[in-house]
Amino acid sequence: MILKDKIAAQLPDWRNRVRKLVKESGEVKVDEVTISQIYGGARNIKSLVTDISYVDPNEGIRFRGFTIPELIQLLPKPPGAEMPYAGGLYYLLLVGEIPTAEQALEVEAEWHARGEVPQYIFDILQAMPADTHPMTMFSAAVLSLQRESLFAHEYHAGLKKDEYWVPTLEDSLNLTAKLPAIAAYIYRLKYQDGKRIASDPSLDWGADFAHMMGVENKGYADLSRLYFLLHSDHESGNVSAHATHLVGSALSDVYYASSAGLNGLAGPLHGLANQECLGWLLSVYEKFGGVPSKADLRQYAWDTLNSGQVIPGYGHAVLRKTDPRFAAQLEFGTQHFPEDDIFKLASMVYDVVPDVLREQGKAKDPWPNVDAISGALQYHYGVREFDFYTVMFGVSRLLGVTANAVWARALGQPIERPKSLTTAMLEAAAEKAKAQA
Ligand code: AMX
Secondary structure (H helix, E strand, C coil): CHHHHHHHHHHHHHHHHHHHHHHHHCCCCCCCCCHHHHHCCCCCCCCCCCCCEEEECCCEEEECCEEHHHHHHHCCCCCCCCCCCHHHHHHHHHHCCCCCHHHHHHHHHHHHHHCCCCHHHHHHHHHCCCCCCHHHHHHHHHHHHHHHCHHHHHHHCCCCHHHCHHHHHHHHHHHHHHHHHHHHHHHHHHHCCCCCCCCCCCCCHHHHHHHHHCCCCHHHHHHHHHHHHHCCCCCCCCHHHHHHHHHHHCCCCHHHHHHHHHHHHCCCCCCCHHHHHHHHHHHHHHHHCCCCCHHHHHHHHHHHHHCCCCCCCECCCCCCCCCHHHHHHHHHHHHHCCCCHHHHHHHHHHHHHHHHHHHHCCCCCCCECCHHHHHHHHHHCCCCCHHHHHHHHHHHHHHHHHHHHHHHHHCCCCCCCCCCCCHHHHHHHHHHHHHHC
């Protein structure tokens, strides 16, 4: 299999590189930790390593060194499509190189061969109460597939540590192959007529998702490919990536670990932000009975801030410029439906809100993040069930976290175990620092 061969060929060098670095420079300091960071959610403590993506404060995300515009240009695309194959993206995340069209199609073919979802998954989903959150359904489906894990099976049969990554890659392909069908079925079951739309083997992973959702529209197939690319990875410190990595570090297989990551993604401070953004846009639209004037929008933004709320979709913990994931979606909407009212409103917010946030002077980053617009694009194509948006985020995010899981096992990354202190110990450290000052 191409992915296995390509990773295997790189492994001796990678293992040597890491071994040498730790052996020769293991004591070199790269960061210091303050009390406010310990109480502040480990914010910005440099303590993780991944070579799959990196968030630059000024440029935003790079996947394997490539910016989003570069990826949209360079990754192979299906004939007549504007956005690249997800299979090519997965190849890039796993292998670190831009694939040829043939290589991207090999990943797509692997997914086709592994894509059939066992009936018991549909039975489990159907058995859940109708008001179950779609993220609970999604996470439960992923967890329920755990019985299929080759890693778990081979580990118990005595697999050597150097080989852990091989069944982890198999598990990752088997799991990611099934995500579009599982997610689309959750959508059909929860929000549509409950009838499952069969996969179309002539379609790529992204377009097949759109088809199984029941949104038969060329634009939506491209939007799905774009969406799955943009949300796939964002370094390893965000909650979904880190939760997956942490659980995987105990040698729990990718089904256990991915389900944990999805549970983190379900939190309002993480994956749910995009629905809050769309909610805010719709509340503006409703209040003014349409797209408001810039002056009215400006006033509404100030009213939101003065009532003690944040403007959803704006600001970022790391970035200090417009998120390139926002820019790519803005560009998509501008190309495809510039006259859509909610899209027009989202663009107008981009013209107005950064100035308002700068005037207010609190947010370190007044620019839009990925969530400021993604809901508006789904809304245009009629996917208007907000709770479902995080499931799509999850489909995409599992591409990144499983790619990271393969490499974590390939490089023999150990179980995570940061050290805790007590408040009294931190107080003592603070006193000591004062006495020395
Ligand atoms: N509107 C109003 N105030 C904002 C703001 C916004 N969009 N963004 C930041 N601020 C405020 C903060 O609330 C904070 O106020 P405080 O001092 O009174 O607590 C102050 O500015 C400084 O915050 P910061 O250091 O600039 O941001 P942060 O790193 O603490 O938080 C984020 C980053 C994204 C949570 C924050 O900007 C925010 O709440 N944005 C709106 C919600 C949002 O878009 N979330 C999506 C995040 C992306 C994701 O993970 N999916």
